[in-house]
Amino acid sequence: MDDGGPDLRIVVGAATDVGGRGENEDTVLVTRLAAVGDGVSSLADGYLVAVADGMGGYHRGEVASRLAVNTIQEMFADDPGADSALLLKQAFRRANEAIFADGRGAGSSSMMGTTLVAMAIRGQYATVASIGDSRVYLIRANQLTQITQDHSLVAEQVNLGSLTAEEARESAHRNILTQALGHRALLDKKMPDIFELTLLPEDRLLLCSDGFYDVVPDQEMASIVIGHEAETAAKRLVDLAVARGTTDNVSAVVVEALPSRTTVKRxxxxxxxxxxxxxxxxxxxxxxxxxxxxxxxxxxxxxx
Structure with a gap:
Protein backbone atom coordinates (compact mmCIF):
# COMPACT_ATOMS: atom_id res chain seq x y z
CA MET A 1 0.00 0.00 0.00
CA ASP A 2 1.28 3.45 -0.99
CA ASP A 3 0.56 6.93 0.38
CA GLY A 4 2.31 9.90 1.97
CA GLY A 5 2.73 13.60 2.51
CA PRO A 6 4.25 16.26 0.22
CA ASP A 7 7.87 15.26 0.82
CA LEU A 8 7.60 11.54 1.60
CA ARG A 9 5.87 8.60 -0.02
CA ILE A 10 4.87 6.01 2.59
CA VAL A 11 4.68 2.36 1.51
CA VAL A 12 3.43 -0.33 3.91
CA GLY A 13 3.48 -4.13 3.80
CA ALA A 14 2.29 -6.68 6.38
CA ALA A 15 2.30 -10.42 6.97
CA THR A 16 1.28 -12.81 9.76
CA ASP A 17 1.47 -16.57 10.26
CA VAL A 18 0.34 -19.10 12.86
CA GLY A 19 3.97 -20.23 13.19
CA GLY A 20 4.46 -22.86 15.88
CA ARG A 21 1.01 -22.53 17.45
CA GLY A 22 -2.30 -24.21 16.76
CA GLU A 23 -4.08 -20.90 16.18
CA ASN A 24 -3.03 -17.36 15.36
CA GLU A 25 -3.61 -15.01 18.31
CA ASP A 26 -1.79 -12.11 16.64
CA THR A 27 -3.73 -9.32 14.94
CA VAL A 28 -2.21 -6.93 12.40
CA LEU A 29 -3.63 -3.57 11.32
CA VAL A 30 -2.82 -1.48 8.24
CA THR A 31 -5.29 1.29 7.45
CA ARG A 32 -5.10 4.68 5.75
CA LEU A 33 -5.56 7.99 7.55
CA ALA A 34 -7.17 10.70 5.44
CA ALA A 35 -5.87 14.26 5.45
CA VAL A 36 -7.75 16.58 7.82
CA GLY A 37 -8.29 20.32 7.23
CA ASP A 38 -6.63 22.62 4.73
CA GLY A 39 -5.14 25.35 6.91
CA VAL A 40 -2.13 25.92 9.16
CA SER A 41 -3.25 23.24 11.65
CA SER A 42 -4.15 20.64 9.02
CA LEU A 43 -2.97 17.03 9.24
CA ALA A 44 -1.39 15.21 6.30
CA ASP A 45 -2.71 11.86 5.16
CA GLY A 46 -0.89 8.71 6.21
CA TYR A 47 -1.32 5.35 7.91
CA LEU A 48 -2.33 3.74 11.18
CA VAL A 49 -0.50 0.43 11.66
CA ALA A 50 -0.36 -1.99 14.59
CA VAL A 51 0.70 -5.44 15.79
CA ALA A 52 -1.02 -7.09 18.78
CA ASP A 53 0.07 -10.41 20.28
CA GLY A 54 -2.79 -11.92 22.28
CA MET A 55 -2.56 -14.37 25.16
CA GLY A 56 -5.01 -16.46 27.12
CA GLY A 57 -5.61 -19.67 25.18
CA TYR A 58 -8.93 -21.11 24.02
CA HIS A 59 -9.24 -18.28 21.46
CA ARG A 60 -9.08 -15.69 24.28
CA GLY A 61 -5.80 -14.28 23.00
CA GLU A 62 -7.27 -13.83 19.55
CA VAL A 63 -10.24 -11.97 21.03
CA ALA A 64 -7.96 -9.72 23.08
CA SER A 65 -5.65 -8.76 20.21
CA ARG A 66 -8.59 -8.12 17.89
CA LEU A 67 -10.34 -5.97 20.52
CA ALA A 68 -7.19 -3.88 20.95
CA VAL A 69 -6.70 -3.28 17.24
CA ASN A 70 -10.39 -2.59 16.59
CA THR A 71 -10.48 -0.05 19.41
CA ILE A 72 -7.62 2.08 18.12
CA GLN A 73 -8.96 1.89 14.56
CA GLU A 74 -12.42 3.03 15.69
CA MET A 75 -11.06 5.90 17.79
CA PHE A 76 -8.97 7.28 14.94
CA ALA A 77 -12.00 6.99 12.65
CA ASP A 78 -14.23 8.81 15.16
CA ASP A 79 -11.82 11.69 15.84
CA PRO A 80 -9.42 11.97 12.87
CA GLY A 81 -8.30 15.50 13.71
CA ALA A 82 -7.10 14.73 17.25
CA ASP A 83 -3.46 14.75 18.31
CA SER A 84 -2.00 11.31 17.53
CA ALA A 85 -0.19 10.85 20.86
CA LEU A 86 -3.27 11.78 22.89
CA LEU A 87 -5.52 9.61 20.75
CA LEU A 88 -3.21 6.60 21.08
CA LYS A 89 -3.07 6.98 24.87
CA GLN A 90 -6.86 7.15 25.09
CA ALA A 91 -7.27 4.21 22.71
CA PHE A 92 -4.88 2.01 24.73
CA ARG A 93 -6.80 2.79 27.92
CA ARG A 94 -10.16 2.11 26.33
CA ALA A 95 -8.85 -1.14 24.82
CA ASN A 96 -7.52 -2.20 28.22
CA GLU A 97 -10.92 -1.63 29.83
CA ALA A 98 -12.71 -3.56 27.07
CA ILE A 99 -10.35 -6.54 27.24
CA PHE A 100 -10.40 -6.64 31.05
CA ALA A 101 -14.21 -6.51 31.10
CA ASP A 102 -14.51 -9.22 28.45
CA GLY A 103 -12.03 -11.43 30.29
CA ARG A 104 -14.03 -11.12 33.51
CA GLY A 105 -17.42 -11.37 31.79
CA ALA A 106 -20.14 -13.92 32.46
CA GLY A 107 -19.07 -17.42 31.49
CA SER A 108 -15.44 -16.46 30.96
CA SER A 109 -13.12 -18.52 33.14
CA SER A 110 -9.75 -17.51 31.71
CA MET A 111 -7.93 -14.19 31.93
CA MET A 112 -6.84 -12.74 28.61
CA GLY A 113 -4.57 -9.96 27.49
CA THR A 114 -2.46 -8.67 24.64
CA THR A 115 0.63 -6.70 23.78
CA LEU A 116 0.16 -3.80 21.39
CA VAL A 117 2.45 -1.60 19.32
CA ALA A 118 0.68 1.00 17.21
CA MET A 119 1.97 3.80 15.01
CA ALA A 120 0.20 6.76 13.44
CA ILE A 121 2.07 8.24 10.46
CA ARG A 122 1.07 11.61 9.04
CA GLY A 123 3.38 13.13 6.46
CA GLN A 124 6.91 12.96 7.85
CA TYR A 125 5.82 12.46 11.48
CA ALA A 126 5.31 9.10 13.20
CA THR A 127 3.88 8.59 16.69
CA VAL A 128 4.44 5.21 18.34
CA ALA A 129 2.62 3.74 21.36
CA SER A 130 3.68 0.51 23.02
CA ILE A 131 2.83 -1.91 25.80
CA GLY A 132 4.18 -5.45 26.26
CA ASP A 133 7.05 -6.99 24.32
CA SER A 134 6.06 -6.52 20.69
CA ARG A 135 8.56 -4.12 19.14
CA VAL A 136 9.13 -1.23 16.76
CA TYR A 137 12.51 -0.88 15.06
CA LEU A 138 13.88 2.02 13.00
CA ILE A 139 16.33 1.24 10.20
CA ARG A 140 18.17 4.43 9.22
CA ALA A 141 21.46 4.67 7.28
CA ASN A 142 21.71 0.85 7.41
CA GLN A 143 21.59 0.89 11.24
CA LEU A 144 18.81 -0.91 13.14
CA THR A 145 17.61 0.67 16.41
CA GLN A 146 14.92 -0.66 18.74
CA ILE A 147 12.57 2.27 19.42
CA THR A 148 10.28 0.62 21.97
CA GLN A 149 11.20 -0.89 25.32
CA ASP A 150 10.09 -4.40 26.30
CA HIS A 151 7.79 -4.56 29.32
CA SER A 152 9.02 -7.96 30.48
CA LEU A 153 10.74 -9.50 33.48
CA VAL A 154 13.94 -10.28 31.58
CA ALA A 155 14.09 -6.76 30.11
CA GLU A 156 14.01 -5.35 33.64
CA GLN A 157 16.78 -7.76 34.66
CA VAL A 158 18.89 -6.69 31.67
CA ASN A 159 18.37 -3.03 32.62
CA LEU A 160 19.48 -3.82 36.19
CA GLY A 161 22.56 -5.65 34.91
CA SER A 162 21.59 -9.02 36.39
CA LEU A 163 21.15 -10.60 32.94
CA THR A 164 22.91 -10.11 29.61
CA ALA A 165 20.88 -9.69 26.43
CA GLU A 166 21.96 -13.17 25.32
CA GLU A 167 20.93 -14.70 28.67
CA ALA A 168 17.57 -12.93 28.39
CA ARG A 169 16.94 -14.52 24.98
CA GLU A 170 17.56 -17.98 26.46
CA SER A 171 15.76 -17.43 29.78
CA ALA A 172 12.81 -19.63 30.71
CA HIS A 173 11.13 -16.44 32.00
CA ARG A 174 11.45 -14.44 28.77
CA ASN A 175 7.68 -14.54 28.12
CA ILE A 176 6.67 -13.09 31.50
CA LEU A 177 5.29 -9.59 30.91
CA THR A 178 5.25 -6.75 33.43
CA GLN A 179 2.74 -4.71 31.39
CA ALA A 180 -0.01 -5.73 28.95
CA LEU A 181 -3.53 -4.74 27.97
CA GLY A 182 -6.33 -6.51 29.86
CA HIS A 183 -4.39 -7.75 32.89
CA ARG A 184 -5.57 -4.96 35.21
CA ALA A 185 -8.75 -2.90 35.43
CA LEU A 186 -6.70 0.29 34.97
CA LEU A 187 -3.43 0.81 33.14
CA ASP A 188 -0.50 2.29 35.02
CA LYS A 189 -0.44 6.06 34.57
CA LYS A 190 2.87 5.83 32.67
CA MET A 191 1.40 3.43 30.10
CA PRO A 192 1.53 3.25 27.17
CA ASP A 193 5.04 4.36 26.24
CA ILE A 194 4.91 7.09 23.58
CA PHE A 195 7.68 7.84 21.07
CA GLU A 196 7.62 10.53 18.37
CA LEU A 197 9.80 10.37 15.26
CA THR A 198 10.53 12.65 12.33
CA LEU A 199 10.99 10.41 9.32
CA LEU A 200 13.71 10.93 6.72
CA PRO A 201 13.74 9.69 3.12
CA GLU A 202 14.90 6.04 2.97
CA ASP A 203 13.94 5.34 6.61
CA ARG A 204 12.33 1.96 7.29
CA LEU A 205 10.25 0.92 10.29
CA LEU A 206 9.46 -2.61 11.44
CA LEU A 207 6.68 -3.56 13.86
CA CYS A 208 6.78 -7.19 15.00
CA SER A 209 5.66 -9.71 17.60
CA ASP A 210 8.09 -11.63 19.82
CA GLY A 211 7.74 -14.84 17.80
CA PHE A 212 9.74 -13.08 15.13
CA TYR A 213 12.68 -11.40 16.81
CA ASP A 214 13.44 -14.43 19.00
CA VAL A 215 14.70 -16.35 15.95
CA VAL A 216 15.87 -13.65 13.49
CA PRO A 217 19.00 -11.66 14.49
CA ASP A 218 18.97 -7.87 14.25
CA GLN A 219 21.40 -7.63 11.34
CA GLU A 220 19.39 -10.13 9.32
CA MET A 221 16.20 -8.17 9.99
CA ALA A 222 17.82 -4.97 8.76
CA SER A 223 19.23 -6.63 5.64
CA ILE A 224 15.84 -8.03 4.59
CA VAL A 225 13.96 -4.79 5.27
CA ILE A 226 16.51 -2.67 3.38
CA GLY A 227 16.83 -5.11 0.48
CA HIS A 228 13.16 -5.51 -0.45
CA GLU A 229 9.97 -3.55 -0.96
CA ALA A 230 7.72 -3.36 2.11
CA GLU A 231 5.25 -6.13 1.22
CA THR A 232 7.99 -8.53 0.11
CA ALA A 233 10.13 -7.74 3.16
CA ALA A 234 7.27 -8.44 5.59
CA LYS A 235 6.51 -11.79 3.95
CA ARG A 236 10.18 -12.81 3.81
CA LEU A 237 10.65 -11.99 7.48
CA VAL A 238 7.63 -14.04 8.52
CA ASP A 239 8.58 -16.95 6.25
CA LEU A 240 12.11 -16.91 7.68
CA ALA A 241 10.86 -17.00 11.27
CA VAL A 242 8.62 -19.98 10.44
CA ALA A 243 11.50 -21.74 8.66
CA ARG A 244 13.70 -21.14 11.72
CA GLY A 245 11.17 -22.99 13.86
CA THR A 246 9.54 -20.20 15.86
CA THR A 247 7.33 -21.65 18.58
CA ASP A 248 4.95 -18.67 18.51
CA ASN A 249 2.73 -16.80 16.07
CA VAL A 250 4.73 -14.37 13.99
CA SER A 251 3.69 -10.99 12.55
CA ALA A 252 5.50 -8.11 10.87
CA VAL A 253 4.56 -4.71 9.43
CA VAL A 254 7.19 -2.94 7.33
CA VAL A 255 6.97 0.80 6.60
CA GLU A 256 9.11 2.52 3.95
CA ALA A 257 9.54 6.31 3.90
CA LEU A 258 10.58 7.08 0.33
CA PRO A 259 11.13 10.42 -1.43
CA SER A 260 7.83 11.55 -2.95
CA ARG A 261 7.45 11.35 -6.72
CA THR A 262 7.40 15.17 -6.83
CA THR A 263 10.67 15.33 -4.90
CA VAL A 264 12.32 12.77 -7.16
CA LYS A 265 11.14 14.65 -10.27
CA ARG A 266 12.45 17.94 -8.86
Whole structure:
Protein backbone atom coordinates (compact mmCIF):
# COMPACT_ATOMS: atom_id res chain seq x y z
CA MET A 1 0.00 0.00 0.00
CA ASP A 2 1.28 3.45 -0.99
CA ASP A 3 0.56 6.93 0.38
CA GLY A 4 2.31 9.90 1.97
CA GLY A 5 2.73 13.60 2.51
CA PRO A 6 4.25 16.26 0.22
CA ASP A 7 7.87 15.26 0.82
CA LEU A 8 7.60 11.54 1.60
CA ARG A 9 5.87 8.60 -0.02
CA ILE A 10 4.87 6.01 2.59
CA VAL A 11 4.68 2.36 1.51
CA VAL A 12 3.43 -0.33 3.91
CA GLY A 13 3.48 -4.13 3.80
CA ALA A 14 2.29 -6.68 6.38
CA ALA A 15 2.30 -10.42 6.97
CA THR A 16 1.28 -12.81 9.76
CA ASP A 17 1.47 -16.57 10.26
CA VAL A 18 0.34 -19.10 12.86
CA GLY A 19 3.97 -20.23 13.19
CA GLY A 20 4.46 -22.86 15.88
CA ARG A 21 1.01 -22.53 17.45
CA GLY A 22 -2.30 -24.21 16.76
CA GLU A 23 -4.08 -20.90 16.18
CA ASN A 24 -3.03 -17.36 15.36
CA GLU A 25 -3.61 -15.01 18.31
CA ASP A 26 -1.79 -12.11 16.64
CA THR A 27 -3.73 -9.32 14.94
CA VAL A 28 -2.21 -6.93 12.40
CA LEU A 29 -3.63 -3.57 11.32
CA VAL A 30 -2.82 -1.48 8.24
CA THR A 31 -5.29 1.29 7.45
CA ARG A 32 -5.10 4.68 5.75
CA LEU A 33 -5.56 7.99 7.55
CA ALA A 34 -7.17 10.70 5.44
CA ALA A 35 -5.87 14.26 5.45
CA VAL A 36 -7.75 16.58 7.82
CA GLY A 37 -8.29 20.32 7.23
CA ASP A 38 -6.63 22.62 4.73
CA GLY A 39 -5.14 25.35 6.91
CA VAL A 40 -2.13 25.92 9.16
CA SER A 41 -3.25 23.24 11.65
CA SER A 42 -4.15 20.64 9.02
CA LEU A 43 -2.97 17.03 9.24
CA ALA A 44 -1.39 15.21 6.30
CA ASP A 45 -2.71 11.86 5.16
CA GLY A 46 -0.89 8.71 6.21
CA TYR A 47 -1.32 5.35 7.91
CA LEU A 48 -2.33 3.74 11.18
CA VAL A 49 -0.50 0.43 11.66
CA ALA A 50 -0.36 -1.99 14.59
CA VAL A 51 0.70 -5.44 15.79
CA ALA A 52 -1.02 -7.09 18.78
CA ASP A 53 0.07 -10.41 20.28
CA GLY A 54 -2.79 -11.92 22.28
CA MET A 55 -2.56 -14.37 25.16
CA GLY A 56 -5.01 -16.46 27.12
CA GLY A 57 -5.61 -19.67 25.18
CA TYR A 58 -8.93 -21.11 24.02
CA HIS A 59 -9.24 -18.28 21.46
CA ARG A 60 -9.08 -15.69 24.28
CA GLY A 61 -5.80 -14.28 23.00
CA GLU A 62 -7.27 -13.83 19.55
CA VAL A 63 -10.24 -11.97 21.03
CA ALA A 64 -7.96 -9.72 23.08
CA SER A 65 -5.65 -8.76 20.21
CA ARG A 66 -8.59 -8.12 17.89
CA LEU A 67 -10.34 -5.97 20.52
CA ALA A 68 -7.19 -3.88 20.95
CA VAL A 69 -6.70 -3.28 17.24
CA ASN A 70 -10.39 -2.59 16.59
CA THR A 71 -10.48 -0.05 19.41
CA ILE A 72 -7.62 2.08 18.12
CA GLN A 73 -8.96 1.89 14.56
CA GLU A 74 -12.42 3.03 15.69
CA MET A 75 -11.06 5.90 17.79
CA PHE A 76 -8.97 7.28 14.94
CA ALA A 77 -12.00 6.99 12.65
CA ASP A 78 -14.23 8.81 15.16
CA ASP A 79 -11.82 11.69 15.84
CA PRO A 80 -9.42 11.97 12.87
CA GLY A 81 -8.30 15.50 13.71
CA ALA A 82 -7.10 14.73 17.25
CA ASP A 83 -3.46 14.75 18.31
CA SER A 84 -2.00 11.31 17.53
CA ALA A 85 -0.19 10.85 20.86
CA LEU A 86 -3.27 11.78 22.89
CA LEU A 87 -5.52 9.61 20.75
CA LEU A 88 -3.21 6.60 21.08
CA LYS A 89 -3.07 6.98 24.87
CA GLN A 90 -6.86 7.15 25.09
CA ALA A 91 -7.27 4.21 22.71
CA PHE A 92 -4.88 2.01 24.73
CA ARG A 93 -6.80 2.79 27.92
CA ARG A 94 -10.16 2.11 26.33
CA ALA A 95 -8.85 -1.14 24.82
CA ASN A 96 -7.52 -2.20 28.22
CA GLU A 97 -10.92 -1.63 29.83
CA ALA A 98 -12.71 -3.56 27.07
CA ILE A 99 -10.35 -6.54 27.24
CA PHE A 100 -10.40 -6.64 31.05
CA ALA A 101 -14.21 -6.51 31.10
CA ASP A 102 -14.51 -9.22 28.45
CA GLY A 103 -12.03 -11.43 30.29
CA ARG A 104 -14.03 -11.12 33.51
CA GLY A 105 -17.42 -11.37 31.79
CA ALA A 106 -20.14 -13.92 32.46
CA GLY A 107 -19.07 -17.42 31.49
CA SER A 108 -15.44 -16.46 30.96
CA SER A 109 -13.12 -18.52 33.14
CA SER A 110 -9.75 -17.51 31.71
CA MET A 111 -7.93 -14.19 31.93
CA MET A 112 -6.84 -12.74 28.61
CA GLY A 113 -4.57 -9.96 27.49
CA THR A 114 -2.46 -8.67 24.64
CA THR A 115 0.63 -6.70 23.78
CA LEU A 116 0.16 -3.80 21.39
CA VAL A 117 2.45 -1.60 19.32
CA ALA A 118 0.68 1.00 17.21
CA MET A 119 1.97 3.80 15.01
CA ALA A 120 0.20 6.76 13.44
CA ILE A 121 2.07 8.24 10.46
CA ARG A 122 1.07 11.61 9.04
CA GLY A 123 3.38 13.13 6.46
CA GLN A 124 6.91 12.96 7.85
CA TYR A 125 5.82 12.46 11.48
CA ALA A 126 5.31 9.10 13.20
CA THR A 127 3.88 8.59 16.69
CA VAL A 128 4.44 5.21 18.34
CA ALA A 129 2.62 3.74 21.36
CA SER A 130 3.68 0.51 23.02
CA ILE A 131 2.83 -1.91 25.80
CA GLY A 132 4.18 -5.45 26.26
CA ASP A 133 7.05 -6.99 24.32
CA SER A 134 6.06 -6.52 20.69
CA ARG A 135 8.56 -4.12 19.14
CA VAL A 136 9.13 -1.23 16.76
CA TYR A 137 12.51 -0.88 15.06
CA LEU A 138 13.88 2.02 13.00
CA ILE A 139 16.33 1.24 10.20
CA ARG A 140 18.17 4.43 9.22
CA ALA A 141 21.46 4.67 7.28
CA ASN A 142 21.71 0.85 7.41
CA GLN A 143 21.59 0.89 11.24
CA LEU A 144 18.81 -0.91 13.14
CA THR A 145 17.61 0.67 16.41
CA GLN A 146 14.92 -0.66 18.74
CA ILE A 147 12.57 2.27 19.42
CA THR A 148 10.28 0.62 21.97
CA GLN A 149 11.20 -0.89 25.32
CA ASP A 150 10.09 -4.40 26.30
CA HIS A 151 7.79 -4.56 29.32
CA SER A 152 9.02 -7.96 30.48
CA LEU A 153 10.74 -9.50 33.48
CA VAL A 154 13.94 -10.28 31.58
CA ALA A 155 14.09 -6.76 30.11
CA GLU A 156 14.01 -5.35 33.64
CA GLN A 157 16.78 -7.76 34.66
CA VAL A 158 18.89 -6.69 31.67
CA ASN A 159 18.37 -3.03 32.62
CA LEU A 160 19.48 -3.82 36.19
CA GLY A 161 22.56 -5.65 34.91
CA SER A 162 21.59 -9.02 36.39
CA LEU A 163 21.15 -10.60 32.94
CA THR A 164 22.91 -10.11 29.61
CA ALA A 165 20.88 -9.69 26.43
CA GLU A 166 21.96 -13.17 25.32
CA GLU A 167 20.93 -14.70 28.67
CA ALA A 168 17.57 -12.93 28.39
CA ARG A 169 16.94 -14.52 24.98
CA GLU A 170 17.56 -17.98 26.46
CA SER A 171 15.76 -17.43 29.78
CA ALA A 172 12.81 -19.63 30.71
CA HIS A 173 11.13 -16.44 32.00
CA ARG A 174 11.45 -14.44 28.77
CA ASN A 175 7.68 -14.54 28.12
CA ILE A 176 6.67 -13.09 31.50
CA LEU A 177 5.29 -9.59 30.91
CA THR A 178 5.25 -6.75 33.43
CA GLN A 179 2.74 -4.71 31.39
CA ALA A 180 -0.01 -5.73 28.95
CA LEU A 181 -3.53 -4.74 27.97
CA GLY A 182 -6.33 -6.51 29.86
CA HIS A 183 -4.39 -7.75 32.89
CA ARG A 184 -5.57 -4.96 35.21
CA ALA A 185 -8.75 -2.90 35.43
CA LEU A 186 -6.70 0.29 34.97
CA LEU A 187 -3.43 0.81 33.14
CA ASP A 188 -0.50 2.29 35.02
CA LYS A 189 -0.44 6.06 34.57
CA LYS A 190 2.87 5.83 32.67
CA MET A 191 1.40 3.43 30.10
CA PRO A 192 1.53 3.25 27.17
CA ASP A 193 5.04 4.36 26.24
CA ILE A 194 4.91 7.09 23.58
CA PHE A 195 7.68 7.84 21.07
CA GLU A 196 7.62 10.53 18.37
CA LEU A 197 9.80 10.37 15.26
CA THR A 198 10.53 12.65 12.33
CA LEU A 199 10.99 10.41 9.32
CA LEU A 200 13.71 10.93 6.72
CA PRO A 201 13.74 9.69 3.12
CA GLU A 202 14.90 6.04 2.97
CA ASP A 203 13.94 5.34 6.61
CA ARG A 204 12.33 1.96 7.29
CA LEU A 205 10.25 0.92 10.29
CA LEU A 206 9.46 -2.61 11.44
CA LEU A 207 6.68 -3.56 13.86
CA CYS A 208 6.78 -7.19 15.00
CA SER A 209 5.66 -9.71 17.60
CA ASP A 210 8.09 -11.63 19.82
CA GLY A 211 7.74 -14.84 17.80
CA PHE A 212 9.74 -13.08 15.13
CA TYR A 213 12.68 -11.40 16.81
CA ASP A 214 13.44 -14.43 19.00
CA VAL A 215 14.70 -16.35 15.95
CA VAL A 216 15.87 -13.65 13.49
CA PRO A 217 19.00 -11.66 14.49
CA ASP A 218 18.97 -7.87 14.25
CA GLN A 219 21.40 -7.63 11.34
CA GLU A 220 19.39 -10.13 9.32
CA MET A 221 16.20 -8.17 9.99
CA ALA A 222 17.82 -4.97 8.76
CA SER A 223 19.23 -6.63 5.64
CA ILE A 224 15.84 -8.03 4.59
CA VAL A 225 13.96 -4.79 5.27
CA ILE A 226 16.51 -2.67 3.38
CA GLY A 227 16.83 -5.11 0.48
CA HIS A 228 13.16 -5.51 -0.45
CA GLU A 229 9.97 -3.55 -0.96
CA ALA A 230 7.72 -3.36 2.11
CA GLU A 231 5.25 -6.13 1.22
CA THR A 232 7.99 -8.53 0.11
CA ALA A 233 10.13 -7.74 3.16
CA ALA A 234 7.27 -8.44 5.59
CA LYS A 235 6.51 -11.79 3.95
CA ARG A 236 10.18 -12.81 3.81
CA LEU A 237 10.65 -11.99 7.48
CA VAL A 238 7.63 -14.04 8.52
CA ASP A 239 8.58 -16.95 6.25
CA LEU A 240 12.11 -16.91 7.68
CA ALA A 241 10.86 -17.00 11.27
CA VAL A 242 8.62 -19.98 10.44
CA ALA A 243 11.50 -21.74 8.66
CA ARG A 244 13.70 -21.14 11.72
CA GLY A 245 11.17 -22.99 13.86
CA THR A 246 9.54 -20.20 15.86
CA THR A 247 7.33 -21.65 18.58
CA ASP A 248 4.95 -18.67 18.51
CA ASN A 249 2.73 -16.80 16.07
CA VAL A 250 4.73 -14.37 13.99
CA SER A 251 3.69 -10.99 12.55
CA ALA A 252 5.50 -8.11 10.87
CA VAL A 253 4.56 -4.71 9.43
CA VAL A 254 7.19 -2.94 7.33
CA VAL A 255 6.97 0.80 6.60
CA GLU A 256 9.11 2.52 3.95
CA ALA A 257 9.54 6.31 3.90
CA LEU A 258 10.58 7.08 0.33
CA PRO A 259 11.13 10.42 -1.43
CA SER A 260 7.83 11.55 -2.95
CA ARG A 261 7.45 11.35 -6.72
CA THR A 262 7.40 15.17 -6.83
CA THR A 263 10.67 15.33 -4.90
CA VAL A 264 12.32 12.77 -7.16
CA LYS A 265 11.14 14.65 -10.27
CA ARG A 266 12.45 17.94 -8.86
CA UNK A 267 15.83 16.39 -8.04
CA UNK A 268 16.11 14.96 -11.56
CA UNK A 269 15.38 18.38 -13.07
CA UNK A 270 17.95 20.02 -10.80
CA UNK A 271 20.54 17.37 -11.64
CA UNK A 272 19.93 17.98 -15.34
CA UNK A 273 20.33 21.72 -14.83
CA UNK A 274 23.64 21.18 -13.04
CA UNK A 275 24.98 19.13 -15.94
CA UNK A 276 23.85 21.69 -18.56
CA UNK A 277 26.47 24.33 -19.53
CA UNK A 278 25.68 27.90 -18.36
CA UNK A 279 23.43 29.80 -20.79
CA UNK A 280 26.00 32.56 -21.34
CA UNK A 281 28.51 30.01 -22.63
CA UNK A 282 26.80 29.47 -25.98
CA UNK A 283 27.02 33.14 -27.22
CA UNK A 284 30.59 33.34 -25.94
CA UNK A 285 31.59 30.23 -27.88
CA UNK A 286 29.86 31.56 -31.01
CA UNK A 287 31.72 34.88 -30.74
CA UNK A 288 35.00 33.08 -30.20
CA UNK A 289 34.36 31.00 -33.31
CA UNK A 290 33.74 34.13 -35.39
CA UNK A 291 36.94 35.76 -34.11
CA UNK A 292 38.99 32.66 -34.93
CA UNK A 293 37.44 32.46 -38.41
CA UNK A 294 38.18 36.15 -39.15
CA UNK A 295 41.75 35.74 -37.88
CA UNK A 296 42.32 32.78 -40.19
CA UNK A 297 40.91 34.68 -43.19
CA UNK A 298 43.12 37.73 -42.48
CA UNK A 299 46.16 35.50 -42.08
CA UNK A 300 45.53 33.81 -45.41
CA UNK A 301 44.94 37.14 -47.26
CA UNK A 302 48.09 38.70 -45.76
CA UNK A 303 50.48 35.98 -46.90
CA UNK A 304 49.00 35.16 -50.31
Missing amino acids: ELVMAGAERRPPSYLFPALALLGIIVFVAIVLFVLTFM
